[in-house]
Amino acid sequence: MVKRFIFNSSLFIILQLFFLFATGQTIQVAPGVQKITSGTIDQFTPYSFCGALPLTGALTQLPAAKLPFSIGEIKISVNGRGTVVQIPLDDTEQLYGFGMQIGSFNQRGLKKRPIVNDNPLNDLGYTHGPTTFYVSNKGYGVLINTARYTTFYCGNTAKLDQSAGETKATNGGNSVEELYKNDGKISGSVTVDIPGAKGIEVFVFEGPDIKTAMQRYNLFSGGGALPAIWGLGVKYRVKADFNQYQVDKMAAYFRDNHIPCDVLGLEPRWQTASYSCSYVWNKSFFPSPELFVDSMKNKGFHINLWEHAFVSPKSPLYQPLRNKAGNYLVWNGLVPDFADTAAANIFADYHRQTFVKKGISGFKMDECDNSNLAMGNATWSFPELSQFPSGIDGEQMHQLFGLLYQKTIYGIYKKLNQRTYLDVRASNAFASSYPAALYSDTYLHEEYIRMILNSGFAGMIWSPEVRESNTIKDFMRRSQTAVLSAQTLYNSWYLQNPPWLQINIEKNNKGELMGDAKQVEADIRKLLNFRMSLIPYLYNAFADYHFKGIPPFRALVMDYPQDKNTFNLSDEYMIGESILAAPLTEKMDERKVYLPEGNWYDYNTRQKYEGGKYYTIRPDLNQLPIFIKEGTILPLAKPVEYVSPDTKFEITCFVYGQAAKAALFEDDGITFNYENGAYNYLSLAWNKNKGIVKRTGNFKNSRYVIKNWEVIK
Template sequence: MKFSDGNWLTLPGFEIMSPIQAYDPKAREKTVSVYASPRDLTPRWAMLDLPMLTVGLSSPMEDVIRVSVHHHKGGAPLKPEFRIHEQEDHEVQTGLGDEEVWLQSGRLKASIRRSGDWGMSFYQEGKRITGSGLKALAHITRADGQTFMREQLDLGVGEHIYGLGERFTPFVKNGQSLDIWNRDGGTGTEQAYKNIPFYLSSKGYGVFVNNPGLVSFEVGSEKVSKVQFSVEGEKLEYFIVGGETLRHVLQNYTALTGKPALPPAWTFGLWLTTSFTTDYDEQTVMSFVDGMKERDLPLHVFHFDCFWMKPLHWTDFEWDEAVFPDPGGMLGRLKEKGLKICVWINPYISEQSRLFDEGAENGYFLKNKDGGVWQWDRWQPGMAIVDFTNPNACRWYGDYLRELVDMGVDSFKTDFGERIPTDAVYFDGSDPHRMHNYYTQLYNQTVFEVLEEKLGKGEAALFARSATAGGQQFPVHWGGDCTANYDSMAESLRGGLSLGLSGFGFWSHDIGGFESTAPADVYMRWAAFGLLSSHSRLHGNQSYRVPWLFGEEAVEVVRFFTKLKCRLMPYLFGAAVDASVLGLPLMRAMVLEFPEDPGCRTLDRQYMLGDSLLVAPVFSEDGQVEFYLPPGTWTSFLTGEKVQGGRWMSEQHGFMSLPLYVRPGSIIPVGAVDDKPDYDFADGVELHIFAPEEGKEMRVTVPDLKGKPALQAKAVLAGGELSVRVEAAGTSDWKAVLPGVSRVASVKGGRAASTERGMIVAPDAGAAELTIYL
């Protein structure tokens, strides 16, 4: 929200009160507080009839500083609140000097000026990163009596801002006005399904506004040298998040708000759906499944979209018997084919649903102020909304999910969760404005916990559309309703990269686009992109997405990239473990891995898949693609060709290819299985060693299906000798592969053979170490 009229005036209808000086600063053991006065308090009379802000500094964990500001603190507590994970025993230092009062946590320091004009500065390793100056912090009153709290943090020369959720607008947020307010707007608008009040700065810090309701951001769009954020009410709290690198900043933010769970390995395979409004029954479903097998197209999850239930009855969790007369038997037959099952749900209950009367009688729905059920006719006739602040409603809703899990369902697509009213009454008294965004957290958490309860820890996975801060704990999320063209493919990637920089580890999108039917070239390019994404799903609206409907070449493309992803699972699942432990996204914006490289700061058409693989999707029919390689010797994973980075590249690719480059000094473990994603990753694994650098140790861990280390390898090049050491938990067979190397001088402790893929070196029986003389 904007309050200013240019640099000097205030917009009509607003009154702005900003502090000009700090008064009565206090530095206690682990906290700092000051009064922020809008006038000079030197004369005694100035202390009368005085509005005042109170500013407090504290630290919930190392390298994070909390800033709490209030005008009037006596208001009733508002629910809900984000859950903040605090550390108990970390060092916090405070001090009070002649010029400043300060608080330090780890490498971060916050300082409030004691004399002269109001000013608050934040430092990292002694260097100022941002701050709040005169007329920045403010309490604002609108003519109708509504109040707001505002902060403006400095935006430096050349500083870029990222994140704020899954946003499809330009990747760098500078110049944008952004409201943190979940909406069902598709991927082609400024609206977003997943709004997160957290941003990352290219200067190496993050800012999290701790308010689950509407937070308005003006990123250099009201004051061009400021990031402004404002909330309704009398209080504002935000966190400055520091870290050694942008990766560490994201790790600290996710430690504060919650780490992503590790999805089970089977979820990384290919998902196929019925699509949305298409006609289908068991015969249709089986024709898709059998058609995939006949064409040697590995398939791992089958998803039933909305019409597994009767039209107008959503949601009632009851199979449409006219279309699926034997649902239990059908699911069993699909399971016999080795498939996992996902079904579509949402938290809305139509009047036609068998659940409506039961839910209304027991108080399980959002209510009107008169005590009746809150209803409207959008999406479903007479639709009610489940109240997940009511524990009994959660249990009731979950019991229907438990029945489906017992029938054979493995996962739920938790659709919607954005169209949440602000005039409803909640069971626990939650403020409906704060619940608008937060509702999805309770919805997804309820479903996720049912799956954990029924299937066990480590086996739960959603396919969720809406989210708020902390929602990363309940993966996977997908990008929502995109269109079947290259523009929408690119905007989907922008959204995914922004979401990754907002703390979300796992993300997917509708391969081929949701709206309309893609031409064959778009479908094939999107398939390559989708199968080199975190999670991969073929899904659409009014037409099916099975590959043969797009031509035989499309079948070959989907087959090639599905098998490639399966073989990459030892690497991908290892990266997924890192994502869950560290809070890093599996699909990473280039700036996250290369923050020191100015060439990476605006890139949004390529990404790192884990630490070591660079993917540049092709967004054109002719296969021409431009991308940037950071400095170093990069190697094409598909061809073995070595390329010197530090420059832009332009390449032409057929449908069976795209730029897929390996970072210098990487070990990529490649599996022995290409038809499924869940197998013994260490058994028969090939350790592909790329561009080793003299004296730099390379490491990789191959996990088991539970995410525990199954095989650990390290390699180091010294004096022309490449030493490879492997420690395996079992008796797993392994090989070292040197792409692009046709011969080695000799091998100690193993044997070597030259192949088209390069030199393959296998250890002698029982050997755990090789020395290769290059």
């Protein structure tokens, strides 16, 4: 009997170990966040570089949830090829995410490979901001913590069941239509293929709904970004070869014509070398850079510098980084090993002393994505076989390069207690806390709109920048979208004059302005003034992003996950809690808009609409296609031309419906002192035909002055 007991105990232990290997070890790493671990985990993963701790206090405030499946149903297997993960998927689930996907919205039934690439095309999953993270409208999110090139089969594979009986053919006839008919049922799992991985971590974020699951992801990543308040104004990038005099002249144009602008971006020619980068002022173009930056600051402009991270032999950084870079060059420049803290610190220390301490407010971090994977002649970036001193390989470095670049630059400002708003061309998972707006060299307006929605599933910020346009109508529609996005940016890097004065590139650069240039300028001024009016509302939405994890720009399915009409609605989105945006493109004089449950007001006509229905709208080119939810107080400020450290916004509260309410987040807007409680909330309410304002908090000054109330009936 004793021998039998020992044998059975050993068998039990063996079975336990097998079960652990097959399903993984599960622990709770934060409230509502579970992690499954199986096999040997890679040293370099997105979460291993997460620069912020979870906001545990905020996570505990979220409602408790129960997954629609048992955590033990997630299966992990490691084989000679790599690692495979299977996550349950029911027949009615809708899936969203995988980062900044351009070509798709609802990912159900698709194969996705979220890989960083400078030309996201053909809906393969290639994108500037890939993540191995998706969310379900059933109220949960899943993140596969890997920097390897990974493929997701989103319910479109059927695995052979050896224990099942004979399977009948699905096609019943021999006609061409019947032979090619695909009537097979989508499988009940998301299957994840991770070649080369000897193990994996899987993070599961509980709901109970899709919005709460996203909140958990963002809060677990350190909370959403809260940019400097001036970053929510207007950014304008000047022509690439402008010198100091020409930039000053452009600044004067904005102020003389009372066109709002907070940030002027300098493009490559400010450096002595750009491909690769020297990070040294070109004194023939900017003979007195420090005086120039100071003079711009005195006029209310912040200066943003274009660069990329490939270090020229002409750069002072070349020798210090020579032994802390990859073994392949890009444009004859070093690829810094940002996975190595010492290399990142060398890069950051130089930028801190040379630029940030001398007044540079931000950077545009270009070229940190990969060459176009779909083109054989796109070979400018480092190969996947690259090796780096830290031990990270080229494949993993490509996936993480933009993320680590952000972390390096953002850390400069964080240590100086100085907030910023950056631009970047690549990102990855757990980037929610970085105030860096993604952009793309692609330019289809429909895709730019879709990416506003997809940014909400990625914990990222998207900038649908405006460059040239085919027609005035195209330009104005793009400008409407830019105003209704996280960053209003005009990128005129190849235009001598602002694009609203001449949309034809050749004529623009010859100084030949359009006959109706002043009228178009007036229409642009109207749109940009609205943007400046919206800053207090937007700033509060970003505060909710930071403290609560709520994406400031998000798809309607996130707020209305049970409404089937929102499942595939990829061209309407929520801004904050109360504004629904429905942008138009050049092809449209009018468009259909779906309004979810409740009552809504057309901002332009003030007409009230019943939710749950479709309507047709025809906004003018100088109007904004937005609807306001009933029960809202919309706080709009008197427009200012730029936001200064002492700007006080004069607010008019527009009341939509009875028992309306709103909130405004108030702090200095330029430091991280809010992390120590130096902020206020203004609670706005309309009750019994009277406006009520209550200010609470520890911020000793004020940003907002409530001037007027107006009821929209």
